[in-house]
Amino acid sequence: MTTDWKALESKYYMFLVRRQPVVIERGKGTRVWDVDGKEYLDFTSGWAVNNVGHANEAIADAIAKQARTLLQTSNQFYSIPQIQLAQILVENSALDKIFICNSGAEANEGAIKLAKKYGKKHKNGAFEIITALNSFHGRTMMTVAATGQPHYQEIFQPIPVGFTHVDYDDVDAIKAATTDRTVAVMLEPVQGEGGVNIPSAGYLKGVRAWCDEKGLLLIFDEVQTGLGRLGTLFGYQSFGVEPDIMTLAKGLGGGVPIGAFLAKDFACAFEPGDHGSTFGGNVLTCAAAYASTKYILDNDVPANAKAMGEYLQKGLNTLMSNHEFISEIRGMGLLWAVVFNSDMSPAVVAACNRAGLLLNPLRPNAVRLMPPLTVTREEIDEAMERLEAGLVEAAKGG
Ligand SMILES: Cc1ncc(COP(=O)(O)O)c(C=O)c1O
Structure with missing residues (x-):
């Protein structure tokens, strides 16, 4: 008798997400297989995590080796994988020191605490942080407060104070919101969960100049944009603007839970x-993240993300010219949104599932595509065929 995993999930797991009806059992590269053996192209990558593909050999070897050597030692002691990961990230970024944690929310929580401590020490107790509307910074209470989307905050009131939310892509809004209490500005270089919003040329440079003028810290939340997603190792490099603090998670561990600021x-x-x-x-997650980061650097994965992103854009443009219900495509590197002129995203996601393509329902009227950064042209061609089939079925009301 086969196990009914969906029934067991609804019996035992808290209902917090409407899952797609796919029980994924294994993966390799850009593909995953469900428990019935059906194959899918995974253009969700575990929410922008599997940057180097599923079951990457270098990461699997590093994890297996580390698991047989040492799994955990407290931070009272030196740890080789932790130091190796610190070195590779610092030497390949514009930042000088790192703290490693376990998730994106925790990385942002730490960055916020660091900014507040900086304000106490160097800016007369300034503690307020300006963030953007439509941002997403995590699910802890402090990062919920930082997130510029009221629907994530309302049910948890009262939430921590000290955040001001302003329009994204508007330097003047940041200027107008700056007071003596402001210590930092915190932004995603490209907003991911908030809609794949690409800033205008000059926005991030303008914010950098304002932070320099006022002595504010510029924090980039690169949890989604980091480790190659935008076609450069870190998103800030795509815009020629260096942050003072940067947070990472998602793609950092190649699939294991890890974050850093x-x-x-x-x-x-x-x-x-x-x-x-x-x-x-932790030594295990650091060993995996070190192997993943080294793989990204040794194989110039960001260059592939850039080239494949341009190729994907062409494919999406063709689909847009064939279907008038697609109103916009926007994105960068391998982070893309396809926007519809009606709320057809659930139907598109379901039809694409049937056609063998996994997508993220970003908004009722938009889907997000974020394949592994190792994706090939042939896989993109195949994904575009499956997307076309899904779009046609969804448009027919399927
Ligand atoms: C930009 C950004 N920051 C923070 C987070 C939170 O990361 P985590 O879910 O690992 O806590 C996310 C997750 O989607 C994100 O996209």
Whole structure:
């Protein structure tokens, strides 16, 4: 008798997400297979996590080797994988020091605490942080408060104070919101969950100049854009603007749960005891993240993301010219949204599922595509055929 995993899930798991009706059992590269053996092209990548593809050999080897050597040591002791990961990330970024944690929300939580400590130490107790409307920074109470989407906040009121939300892509809005209490501006270089919103040329440079003028810290949340997603190792490199603090997670571990925040030396305001984590910088996750980061660098994965992103854009443009119900495509690297002129995203996602393509329902009227950064032209061609089939079926009301 086959196990009914969907029934067991609804019996035992908290109902927090409307899952797509696919029980994924295994993956390889850009493809995954469900429990019935059906194959899919995975253009969700575990929510922009599997940057180097599913079951990547380099990561699997690193995990297996580390699991047989040492799984956990507290941060009271030195740990080789932690130091190796710190070195590779610092040496390949514009930041000087790192703290490693376990998720994107935790990375942002740490970056916010660091900014507040900086304000206490160097800016007369300034503590407010300006973030953008439609941003997404995580699910802890502090990152819910940082997130510029009221529907994530309302049910949890009262939430932490100290965040001001302004329009994205508007430097003047940041200027107008800046007060003596402001210590930092926190932005995603490209907003992911908020709609795949690409800033206008000059926006991030303008924000950088304002932060320099006012002595504010510029924090980039690169949880989704980091590690190659936009076609450069870090998103900030695509815009020629360096942050003072940067957060990472998602693609950092190639599939294992890990996050990090990095800072320029001058912004490292923490002192011993100010912050910490039992599992942060764990040897297993650091070994996997080191293998993944090295793979990304050795194989110039960001260059593939850039080239394949341009190729995907062409495919999406062709689909848009064939279907008048597609109103817009927008994106960069391998992070794309397809926007419809009606709320047909659930029907498109379901039809694409049947056609063998996994997509993320971003909005009722938009889907998000974020394949592994190792995706090939042939796989994109195949994905476009499956997307076309799904679109046709969804448009017929299927
Ligand atoms: C930009 C950004 N920041 C933070 C987060 C939260 O990361 P996590 O789910 O690992 O806590 C996400 C997750 O989607 C994200 O996209």
